[in-house]
Amino acid sequence: MPRLLPFLACFLLFAAPAATASLYTGEVPVETDARTSAAEQLDALDLVLARLTGRFGSSLVAELGLGAGDLDDLVLSQQLVRRNVIDPEGEPDESLRLQVDFDEPSINELLERNDLPRWGRERPAVLLWAVIEDDTGTRFVEAPRLEYVIRDEARRVGLDLVRPLRDAMDLGEISLQDVRGGFLGSAEASARRYGAGVVAMLDLRLQESDPESPWWTGRWRWRVEGQESGLNHSGEDPEGLIRSGIERLASALAARYAVADLGGESSAWLVTVDGIVDEVQYAEVLGYLGNLSVVDDVRVVSAAGRQVTFEVVAGGQDIETYLGLGGLLELERRGEDRHLHFRFAR
Known part of the structure; x- marks a missing residue:
């Protein structure tokens, strides 16, 4: 021997x-002093199912016909928690949320029974470089509110998303123009530095600065195992473009790494x-x-x-x-x- x-x-x-239990934990905002109900638990379940399948465009709870009677077999525990957030004005605040922990084997069995793939722990770290252009000029994204939105959305969809320090070492290898152009190859050194398996770039631009009806564009590019893809979209605010882009990236990774029976x-x-x-x-x-x-x-x-x-x-x-x-x-x-x-x- x-x-x-x-x-x-x-x-x-x-x-x-x-165990990586966080994939099977859903959090949803609730009103202060409000009584929680099965509706909030089902919302948390919807979040977990979307995170595990990469299907964010529709409600799997509704599609599968799940209701309050199914929760007893799926829920392990629940509690109210307070999370630090950054409000739309960029100021620190708190949010009350219902945190629901679901039983991993039961959720996996539910997905298998309905022939749904499961994206488990195979989640490579994603290094996100992001720039923004508005009336004040072009710069790397660093505003507290936008940074919070990036972190919050990554947590919601289950992405290990890394933001670069943008220190002298980083800026010696990558520029604003590299990110705006979606030149993913320029970020290979920084990906190695941060231990990321996927590089993503986001270029946010204010196209119409009318305060009553602003209009933004977002250009995403990412590379997964040598295959480049992306998303071009537009909307009234950069926060929505960030959230929808991160969802699309998570869906692309789920399509590559989700496991089917x-x-x-x-x-x-x-x-x-x-x-x-x-x-x-x-x-x-x-x-x-x-x-x-x-x-x-x-x-x-x-x-x-x-x-x-x-x-x-x-x-x-x-x-x-x-x-x-x-x-x-x-x-x-x-x-x-x-x-x-x-x-x-x-």
Whole structure:
């Protein structure tokens, strides 16, 4: 039997994949002192279902005919929480929200039963560069209200969205003109710096400055695994363009990474990871593998030196693409008989 890494022999007893519960938690605004009801819970459920499927244009709760009677089997807990927000005037404020935690297995079963794909934890970090042009000139987006809208919408749709620091290192590699032109290649260095797997750019422009009827345009560009896409749209305010653009980006990522039940038998893969030096890195890799939506089971087969081999059971999916997300593992080579070789890349 191969010799285990010194830390691994005992650590195997305690390591377990960490759950990413936030994907299954919905929050909806409620009025102060108002009594919450099943309607708010169903709104929170709609948010979770949209986040997991990438379908933001319609209500899945309505399409699936879900009602108050279905909530007992789906809701784990609920509570009222206060969130710090930035109001439309750019001032700090608070918002009262109903936070509902849903049961992950029950939600997954609901999606499977209705032949809906599920976009789980395969969510690469997205680096968003954004510029805005109005009557005062052209600049990078940094207004507190717009930054809040970006963060809030990313949280709502379940995106790990990163905003650049725009420090001297960043600005030495990318300019306003690069972002306005949608030149995604100019942001490759910053994507590596921030550990992002996807680069997105947004160009907001005020076309009509009449205070009574302003009109804005938004030009989005993004690249997912070498494929470039985007969205051109317009509206009365930049906030709406930000929210709808982030929704469209999330839908594009869901279309690429969502997992459907293929109805076939699971397949076993050997995944060898080189470069693991301590229990922290081991736990990170094990947790990552175990949390992938395509993975049914994972166990350690052998460990020697800095190399650990896992048996990964996946339900009819080609797992290579998913394993490389997030930059944790870097593919070195493809062996025979479903054996993939990766290097720990952090």
